[in-house]
Amino acid sequence: MNYGEKIIELRKKMREKHPLIHHITNFVVMHSTANGTIAIGASPVMAHSQDEVEEMTSFASALVLNIGTLTKEWIDAMILAGRKANERGIPVVLDPVGAGATSLRTDEAKRILDAVKVSVIRGNPAEVATLAGEKAAIQGVDSLQEADEVKHLAPKLARKLSSVVAITGKTDFITDGEVLIACDNGDPMLRLVTGTGCLATTAIACFSTISPDPVIASAAGLSYFGLAGEKAAKRAKSPGSFEVALLDSLYDLTDEEIKEGVKLKYEKAV
């Protein structure tokens, strides 16, 4: 497959559809995630009350569940929305922020996975290792492990959950348990801004509203997000202006830049 042309085509269709992405996400990133969703080309809505999440999901094109500042009540709302999404057959993308850091985060991420069929889990290496049942090295919400250290755990986890698992790090790995794609787009500056992992999750959700294959949607989302990070790193050298440039780049990345910059590589799953 020519990945560059695929991403260009998916983005074009997404921007025409302008799909609604229902987020139940954390307080730290709500603003930047909403802005990122618009910049990519979709329409964000944030709603978390148990009195409306099902109705909101009922006309959304994808659902993002992000546990970054969780309470049990918020997870209850996520499960209500997730089940509605499953009923309607729209994709659910889970960001298990900090799974492995506290038992609440680990347990509640698993509670979501038990109750909801998730299309894609996007996590850092420690979060993915935790969900795979391994001991993980995590400090707060930052992984102390690299993606290639836990890459071998992803296919089994993906098969067990019938989900795509996307691990982000220096290299990103995307697998459904059968195929595995590596993504080398991105820039170290992305680690200097809060919520960039959350925004990568949202990018996957945006592309998943167009591509029926969650492997392709995840690869496209992470590559697109990484390309925007690369363009932003050319525009800015410190984190404040980099964050602004990232949002600019998610919006104004050109077809030419996508075609020339995409770094996706197909591998066989282990």
Place this chain on the structure above:
Amino acid sequence: MNYGEKIIELRKKMREKHPLIHHITNFVVMHSTANGTIAIGASPVMAHSQDEVEEMTSFASALVLNIGTLTKEWIDAMILAGRKANERGIPVVLDPVGAGATSLRTDEAKRILDAVKVSVIRGNPAEVATLAGEKAAIQGVDSLQEADEVKHLAPKLARKLSSVVAITGKTDFITDGEVLIACDNGDPMLRLVTGTGCLATTAIACFSTISPDPVIASAAGLSYFGLAGEKAAKRAKSPGSFEVALLDSLYDLTDEEIKEGVKLKYEKAV
């Protein structure tokens, strides 16, 4: 009336008074709204606990109620604060974010309107149509209708509620049921940044602390906000840098730019 000179005068007095604007608003926009309030020239405070909202409102100069990430408990707090504002006679500005999208939002917006005398309702076309009892086209929190499609509903709604109704869109319309003012300031870039509608609401609240006439306060607030959007669009072409430029422009818009740029037009109410 010379609208430009009126806005300049109101802004001058507001910046001298530096009035406190108590916001009970949504998680997505709290930071950008607080910054916008300061940039315009007032002083923001965000407080939502039912244990303090009345006391906080008791020394504020205006109250903003925004239901963007509502729960019933937050609406209860809004009503407590709103009643205190009514008791004191300070203006209450309501932003019924997403009314029409879910029944919770529609019902809770109406619950506020039943319990609190609101000076100004600032909404997008679909939100205003919903409050007027019409079927509305809304996707999440984004209107799929234009302001001139629902303009005819606003005067009746305004008379029914004894409130000013301000519909924002390509052209904004402000009415108290007797007069109607059209505002052509603004820029399409404003739709690329989250929370710009919420910030337009805050601009109205800021001007309402000086002008006793809510029609004038609303027209001044929306024109001022739109002018800042126009200046920002000259400074930046992508949404990250546009958001920064918008905040800059709310602060550094000159008297000259106001005088030359204001596009308010008096119409008779239908």
Place this chain on the structure above:
Amino acid sequence: MNYGEKIIELRKKMREKHPLIHHITNFVVMHSTANGTIAIGASPVMAHSQDEVEEMTSFASALVLNIGTLTKEWIDAMILAGRKANERGIPVVLDPVGAGATSLRTDEAKRILDAVKVSVIRGNPAEVATLAGEKAAIQGVDSLQEADEVKHLAPKLARKLSSVVAITGKTDFITDGEVLIACDNGDPMLRLVTGTGCLATTAIACFSTISPDPVIASAAGLSYFGLAGEKAAKRAKSPGSFEVALLDSLYDLTDEEIKEGVKLKYEKAV
């Protein structure tokens, strides 16, 4: 002491350690505080559920408690985390946002101080006066008093609580009741951006993970933060771009700029 060299040394060690700072803070500033923490050189985590705060604090290097958008439940969580921090002997830095504005804020700030041994209280003049039992002039969360008006109250409060008290204003004052240090770094532009006081608190917390002396940590944190504000004010003249420049400057302030710019002055406590 050569303060410049001390700050340079502390920052170097902090950036090597990359310490985790657990924040229980307000909705308005979560995003900017997380970004500021990273820019200074530490690692932020925001977690407020009573079901996880103790566990999160158990591997953090410092704890920030900020009551900006408090409810009683959030204060309960702060006390749980604060006691765990005390048990482990890690520093707790309190930001009593708006103490004096409402009785809830005054009472809950005192409830924290009764239950938790706090290393440093960082507040504006009105907040510090309130905690010292004096009548304060506050509008929402903005002090109407200058730091030198309440400076005389700080040493007694510090002795009573066995805490360092840091008052920020045109000049900042830091005291443990025995020594008093004045800091003249900073820029008036900082008042045009929301959450800069909160971020000054975070800067103290970051430096307190390295310096065992809370007076030094506070002086270093406030001077460093003020220097970044000064550098930002050279880079930008309006508040949107100033906020971006502040984040840039917290990251890229050079050793040379620290050495030449630091304005800390030792005074005897009154």
